[in-house]
Amino acid sequence: MKIACVELGVSFCLFLLGLFFPVSEIRPLFILFSYLFVGLGVLKEAVQNLFKGKIFDENFLMTVATIGAFCIGEYPEAAAIMLFYRLGELFQDLAVSKSKNSIKALMELKPDKAFLLEDGKMKEVSPLQVQVGDIIVIKPGEKVPLDGKIIEGSTYLNTVNLTGESTPLEVSKGDTVLSGVVNLEEVIQVRVTRAYQESTVQKILELVEHANSKKSTSETFIRKFSRYYTPIVVGSAFLLAVLPPLILNQAFSPWIYRALSFLVVSCPCALVISVPLSFFGGIGAASRMGVLIKGSNALEDIHKVSTVVFDKTGTLTEGVFEVQKINAIGIPEEELLKIAAYAEVFSNHPIAKSLRKAYGEKIDEKYVKELKQYPGMGLKVLVDGKVVLIGNRALMEENHITFVEEGDKGTILYLAIDEEYRGNIVIADRIKKDAKEAVNSLRKLGVEHIVVLTGDKEEITSSICQELGIHTYYASLLPNEKVEKVEILRQKKKEDEKILFAGDGMNDAPVLALSDIGVAMGAIGSDAALESADIVIMTDEPSKIANVIKLSRKTLTIVKENVIFALGVKLIILVASAFGLTTMWFSVFGDVGVTILAVLNALRTMRMKW
Ligand code: ADP
Numbered sequence: 001m002k003i004a005c006v007e008l009g010v011s012f013c014l015f016l017l018g019l020f021f022p023v024s025e026i027r028p029l030f031i032l033f034s035y036l037f038v039g040l041g042v043l044k045e046a047v048q049n050l051f052k053g054k055i056f057d058e059n060f061l062m063t064v065a066t067i068g069a070f071c072i073g074e075y076p077e078a079a080a081i082m083l084f085y086r087l088g089e090l091f092q093d094l095a096v097s098k099s100k101n102s103i104k105a106l107m108e109l110k111p112d113k114a115f116l117l118e119d120g121k122m123k124e125v126s127p128l129q130v131q132v133g134d135i136i137v138i139k140p141g142e143k144v145p146l147d148g149k150i151i152e153g154s155t156y157l158n159t160v161n162l163t164g165e166s167t168p169l170e171v172s173k174g175d176t177v178l179s180g181v182v183n184l185e186e187v188i189q190v191r192v193t194r195a196y197q198e199s200t201v202q203k204i205l206e207l208v209e210h211a212n213s214k215k216s217t218s219e220t221f222i223r224k225f226s227r228y229y230t231p232i233v234v235g236s237a238f239l240l241a242v243l244p245p246l247i248l249n250q251a252f253s254p255w256i257y258r259a260l261s262f263l264v265v266s267c268p269c270a271l272v273i274s275v276p277l278s279f280f281g282g283i284g285a286a287s288r289m290g291v292l293i294k295g296s297n298a299l300e301d302i303h304k305v306s307t308v309v310f311d312k313t314g315t316l317t318e319g320v321f322e323v324q325k326i327n328a329i330g331i332p333e334e335e336l337l338k339i340a341a342y343a344e345v346f347s348n349h350p351i352a353k354s355l356r357k358a359y360g361e362k363i364d365e366k367y368v369k370e371l372k373q374y375p376g377m378g379l380k381v382l383v384d385g386k387v388v389l390i391g392n393r394a395l396m397e398e399n400h401i402t403f404v405e406e407g408d409k410g411t412i413l414y415l416a417i418d419e420e421y422r423g424n425i426v427i428a429d430r431i432k433k434d435a436k437e438a439v440n441s442l443r444k445l446g447v448e449h450i451v452v453l454t455g456d457k458e459e460i461t462s463s464i465c466q467e468l469g470i471h472t473y474y475a476s477l478l479p480n481e482k483v484e485k486v487e488i489l490r491q492k493k494k495e496d497e498k499i500l501f502a503g504d505g506m507n508d509a510p511v512l513a514l515s516d517i518g519v520a521m522g523a524i525g526s527d528a529a530l531e532s533a534d535i536v537i538m539t540d541e542p543s544k545i546a547n548v549i550k551l552s553r554k555t556l557t558i559v560k561e562n563v564i565f566a567l568g569v570k571l572i573i574l575v576a577s578a579f580g581l582t583t584m585w586f587s588v589f590g591d592v593g594v595t596i597l598a599v600l601n602a603l604r605t606m607r608m609k610w
């Protein structure tokens with residue numbers, strides 16, 4: 001970029017000499033040098049692209065227009081077109097790299113070192129060298145380099161890079177820490193649970209890097225458009241240069257001049273650059289708020305959402321269950337809770353986390369062997385040689401356990417040990433603070449259908465939905481039944497409407513992948529969700545869905561403004577130049593000026609706030 005600036009500067013000086021040098025005979029020579037200095041690259045590229053079969057790109061247009069101008073003796077115009085064209089390009093590069101940086105800012109989180117603890121001594125290594133099971137030390141003010149569990153110490157973490165959430169997070173022994181967050185207060189020791197390649201930071205970085213490859217329909221449209229548009233313009237320009245002089249029996253040069261102006265103004269760079277840049281800016285704005293959008297198609301599609309489907313646990317509710325009651329049969333209550341906590345030791349489900357927390361003591365994994373997961377139902381686990389079943393009614397029925405049904409208000413986990421029913425644990429969840437706001441603001445934005453799908457039982461679901469003002473819900477669903485429900489909703493909606501599914505990634509990765517737009521929430525810990533979702537909300541706030549819809553609408557407004565503005569101005573200048581009413585300088589404005597204005601407008605997306 002620096003080189004481009006120097007080139008432009010030198011060329012501009014040569015250009016001035018070409019206009020004002022006292023000895024007028026050598027002026028054209030300066031102009032020629034000025035032209036070649038900035039234009040040689042463009043000429044080369046045009047020729048190269050010609051051989052690659054990519055005719056009719058911007059380079060080609062500029063080459064033909066400027067060489068043509070030289071041929072009819074309009075030297076200053078020729079050099080100026082090239083100068084301004086390169087200036088416009090430089091400007092585009094700046095804009096693109098600026099918007100990339102705004103996303104990369106999020107990526108500041110990339111850690112460069114880790115302090116490995118070996119035989120009581122600390123050693124600085126690259127995060128790549130650390131293996132699962134190693135212990136690392138993280139000092140205050142340092143970035144957490146790898147995902148792991150705290151084994152010593154407690155501290156506050158700044159997770160703003162990852163979640164957009166600025167309140168420090170308190171963590172202590174046993175808690176999970178994710179790479180990319182910053183340790184604020186005390187030294188902690190962490191046992192690494194994931195290698196660097198699989199770490200949260202690495203996953204997010206990959207996402208952002210690939211975000212560019214998923215093009216929106218507007219972008220593809222512009223692409224296709226210029227493929228047809230440019231040849232048409234070149235053809236028309238040729239006819240304009242040749243036909244009128246032949247028919248009207250006039251001199252060629254004024255018509256060639258008009259045709260060349262025509263060529264310059266027709267360059268579609270304003271659109272080719274500003275449309276993707278707008279989406280890129282929108283994605284950047286979202287990322288600063290803790291929302292990852294995996295490609296401009298998702299950002300564009302979300303404004304067409306007519307149906308929002310919510311998963312319940314962990315999405316509308318906190319997913320932090322508190323144990324309300326333990327009903328043990330022929331076994332002490334503490335023993336039942338202990339077995340439950342042991343049984344859930346390998347599970348990431350919010351229920352599992354809550355049970356382990358309620359138990360509170362250290363769990364020795366070596367007594368536990370997982371036998372089978374029943375998604376949406378529960379687990380079958382071997383705990384200290386005994387077969388433990390833990391889950392909902394359906395799980396008991398599936399395994400032919402005779403059990404007593406409870407009428408309690410909360411979520412009920414039934415337990416069977418060695419095929420004998422041993423009681424249940426009643427746990428209760430809380431509705432998220434902003435769940436109500438999430439529903440209301442979606443309604444305000446005109447989202448017609450709001451639906452809840454859950455694996456939890458009917459009673460709880462209905463009371464939660466009532467509180468939130470949601471009228472449609474389906475309870476006691478298995479993951480595959482959630483998929484079926486979404487399929488049915490898809491058939492009901494109109495052609496260009498979209499269905500959005502928001503879930504926490506536990507047991508709902510298939511629906512996330514299947515819905516038009518999958519939104520994973522609070523899911524930075526869950527790989528499945530990160531991979532199958534289109535949008536990842538890194539905080540736990542469902543209300544951000546409405547914000548992304550607003551962001552999408554704003555982005556599209558800016559895109560439309562640019563398309564209308566650019567095509568409008570170009571059309572006027574095109575017609576005017578065909579009739580010889582303008583000079584080539586107008587065309588230069590119609591190309592470079594319009595591009596710069598469109599780019600500036602596109603950059604507004606980067607500054608969007610909720
Ligand atoms: P939701 O659709 O509300 O997010 P899930 O599909 O994750 O719920 O789970 C549905 C039900 O299956 C839970 O309410 C619970 O009864 C049972 N369940 C799922 N996973 C587990 C687990 N790890 N331990 C015990 N029960 C579970």
Ligand code: MG
Nearest residue numbers: 311313504506
């Ligand atoms: Mg769930």
